[in-house]
Amino acid sequence: MSKHETSMTRWYWKQVGGMLVEDYVVVEEGADCGRRVLDAVIFPAGENRVAGQAEAPVEGKDVIVLSTKVGRMGMNLVGQALVSAQLLARLGARTVESVALCGKDDSVLRPLLEQYPGMKVVVCSQGRPPRRRSS
Numbered sequence: 012m013s014k015h016e017t018s019m020t021r022w023y024w025k026q027v028g029g030m031l032v033e034d035y036v037v038v039e040e041g042a043d044c045g046r047r048v049l050d051a052v053i054f055p056a057g058e059n060r061v062a063g064q065a066e067a068p069v070e071g072k073d074v075i076v077l078s079t080k081v082g083r084m085g086m087n088l089v090g091q092a093l094v095s096a097q098l099l100a101r102l103g104a105r106t107v108e109s110v111a112l113c114g115k116d117d118s119v120l121r122p123l124l125e126q127y128p129g130m131k132v133v134v135c136s137q138g139r140p141p142r143r144r145s146s
Contacts, residue, residue, distance in 0.1 A: 016079040019135045020051045023077060023112055030057025032067045035076075037098040049095050051077040070103035075110060083115035084132060089124050096129060 017033070024031045031053050038047035053075040054067055076099055078091040088111050096109035111124060111132045121132045 015081045016050065019081070019112055019114075020077055020079050022135060023079075023110065023133060024051070024053055027053060027055060027075065028059045029053045029055035029075075030059070030067060031061045032064050033061070035064055035067075037095075037102060047098060049076055049098070050079045052099070053077065068102075069099055071105050073106045074099055074104045075108045077110050077112050079112040081114045084111060084113040084117040084120050084134075086120065088113060089120050092124060092130060093127065 020033065021031075031051060033051045035049040035052040036046065037049055038044060040046040052067065052069065054072055055075060056073060057067070076092075076095045078088055078095055080088045092109045092111040096107045099107045106129070108129050108131060111130070113132065113134060114136070116132065116134045124130045124132060
Protein backbone atom coordinates (compact mmCIF):
# COMPACT_ATOMS: atom_id res chain seq x y z
CA MET A 12 0.00 0.00 0.00
CA SER A 13 1.05 3.56 -0.57
CA LYS A 14 1.56 6.02 2.30
CA HIS A 15 -1.88 7.58 1.71
CA GLU A 16 -3.58 4.19 1.40
CA THR A 17 -2.00 3.13 4.69
CA SER A 18 -3.26 6.28 6.43
CA MET A 19 -6.77 5.69 5.01
CA THR A 20 -6.70 2.07 6.15
CA ARG A 21 -5.57 3.08 9.64
CA TRP A 22 -8.28 5.78 9.76
CA TYR A 23 -10.98 3.22 9.00
CA TRP A 24 -9.54 0.71 11.47
CA LYS A 25 -9.66 3.33 14.24
CA GLN A 26 -13.40 3.74 13.54
CA VAL A 27 -14.18 0.03 13.95
CA GLY A 28 -11.42 -1.21 16.30
CA GLY A 29 -10.22 -4.78 16.63
CA MET A 30 -7.03 -6.40 15.42
CA LEU A 31 -5.58 -5.05 12.15
CA VAL A 32 -3.36 -7.07 9.84
CA GLU A 33 -2.02 -5.20 6.81
CA ASP A 34 -0.84 -6.88 3.59
CA TYR A 35 -2.62 -10.14 4.39
CA VAL A 36 -1.44 -12.96 2.10
CA VAL A 37 -4.37 -15.16 1.03
CA VAL A 38 -2.72 -17.07 -1.82
CA GLU A 39 0.94 -17.93 -2.18
CA GLU A 40 2.47 -17.98 -5.64
CA GLY A 41 2.34 -21.34 -7.34
CA ALA A 42 2.98 -22.90 -10.73
CA ASP A 43 -0.57 -22.05 -11.82
CA CYS A 44 -1.41 -18.91 -9.83
CA GLY A 45 0.03 -15.65 -8.61
CA ARG A 46 0.50 -14.44 -5.04
CA ARG A 47 -2.54 -12.54 -3.73
CA VAL A 48 -2.18 -9.98 -0.95
CA LEU A 49 -5.14 -8.13 0.58
CA ASP A 50 -4.65 -4.52 1.68
CA ALA A 51 -5.87 -5.24 5.21
CA VAL A 52 -7.97 -7.58 7.30
CA ILE A 53 -9.61 -6.50 10.54
CA PHE A 54 -10.70 -8.95 13.23
CA PRO A 55 -13.38 -6.87 15.02
CA ALA A 56 -13.53 -9.19 18.04
CA GLY A 57 -9.75 -9.11 18.46
CA GLU A 58 -7.61 -7.03 20.76
CA ASN A 59 -7.34 -3.43 19.51
CA ARG A 60 -3.85 -3.50 17.96
CA VAL A 61 -1.84 -4.02 14.81
CA ALA A 62 -0.70 -7.62 14.43
CA GLY A 63 1.20 -9.88 12.08
CA GLN A 64 -0.50 -12.43 9.89
CA ALA A 65 0.87 -15.38 11.87
CA GLU A 66 -1.21 -14.17 14.83
CA ALA A 67 -4.41 -13.97 12.81
CA PRO A 68 -5.77 -17.05 11.05
CA VAL A 69 -9.22 -16.33 9.59
CA GLU A 70 -10.75 -19.79 9.95
CA GLY A 71 -13.95 -19.59 12.00
CA LYS A 72 -13.60 -15.82 12.58
CA ASP A 73 -15.67 -12.78 11.64
CA VAL A 74 -13.51 -10.48 9.51
CA ILE A 75 -13.60 -7.19 7.65
CA VAL A 76 -11.45 -6.98 4.54
CA LEU A 77 -10.34 -3.57 3.27
CA SER A 78 -9.52 -2.78 -0.33
CA THR A 79 -8.07 0.72 -0.31
CA LYS A 80 -7.51 3.16 -3.19
CA VAL A 81 -6.68 6.85 -2.84
CA GLY A 82 -8.60 8.00 -5.92
CA ARG A 83 -12.10 7.52 -7.25
CA MET A 84 -13.75 4.16 -6.88
CA GLY A 85 -13.16 2.22 -10.10
CA MET A 86 -13.77 -1.20 -11.56
CA ASN A 87 -10.45 -2.49 -10.22
CA LEU A 88 -11.48 -1.61 -6.66
CA VAL A 89 -14.92 -3.18 -7.16
CA GLY A 90 -13.34 -6.41 -8.40
CA GLN A 91 -10.80 -6.40 -5.60
CA ALA A 92 -13.53 -6.01 -2.97
CA LEU A 93 -15.62 -8.84 -4.44
CA VAL A 94 -12.78 -11.30 -4.92
CA SER A 95 -11.13 -10.51 -1.57
CA ALA A 96 -14.29 -11.60 0.23
CA GLN A 97 -14.41 -14.84 -1.74
CA LEU A 98 -10.76 -15.63 -0.99
CA LEU A 99 -11.31 -15.18 2.75
CA ALA A 100 -14.42 -17.35 2.60
CA ARG A 101 -12.29 -20.07 0.98
CA LEU A 102 -9.94 -19.85 3.97
CA GLY A 103 -12.88 -20.57 6.29
CA ALA A 104 -13.83 -17.14 7.64
CA ARG A 105 -17.19 -17.35 9.43
CA THR A 106 -18.40 -14.01 8.06
CA VAL A 107 -16.76 -11.49 5.73
CA GLU A 108 -17.63 -7.82 5.35
CA SER A 109 -15.79 -6.34 2.39
CA VAL A 110 -15.13 -2.59 2.41
CA ALA A 111 -14.08 -0.69 -0.69
CA LEU A 112 -12.32 2.29 0.90
CA CYS A 113 -11.74 5.10 -1.58
CA GLY A 114 -11.02 8.79 -1.89
CA LYS A 115 -13.99 9.58 -4.15
CA ASP A 116 -17.30 7.87 -4.71
CA ASP A 117 -18.75 6.67 -8.01
CA SER A 118 -22.54 6.93 -8.38
CA VAL A 119 -22.69 4.15 -10.97
CA LEU A 120 -20.35 1.60 -9.40
CA ARG A 121 -21.39 1.98 -5.74
CA PRO A 122 -24.90 0.52 -6.13
CA LEU A 123 -23.57 -2.27 -8.34
CA LEU A 124 -21.16 -3.35 -5.59
CA GLU A 125 -23.46 -2.77 -2.63
CA GLN A 126 -26.21 -4.94 -4.13
CA TYR A 127 -24.17 -7.94 -2.97
CA PRO A 128 -24.42 -9.03 0.68
CA GLY A 129 -21.46 -7.98 2.80
CA MET A 130 -20.19 -5.35 0.36
CA LYS A 131 -19.80 -1.74 1.48
CA VAL A 132 -18.26 1.46 0.12
CA VAL A 133 -16.66 3.99 2.47
CA VAL A 134 -15.37 7.31 1.16
CA CYS A 135 -12.43 8.92 2.90
CA SER A 136 -12.55 12.44 1.43
CA GLN A 137 -9.62 13.72 -0.60
CA GLY A 138 -8.03 10.28 -0.38
CA ARG A 139 -6.85 11.17 3.09
CA PRO A 140 -8.47 10.78 6.49
CA PRO A 141 -10.58 13.77 7.48
CA ARG A 142 -8.82 16.17 9.79
CA ARG A 143 -10.13 16.26 13.32
CA ARG A 144 -11.39 19.66 14.35
CA SER A 145 -9.97 21.05 17.53
CA SER A 146 -12.50 22.09 20.14
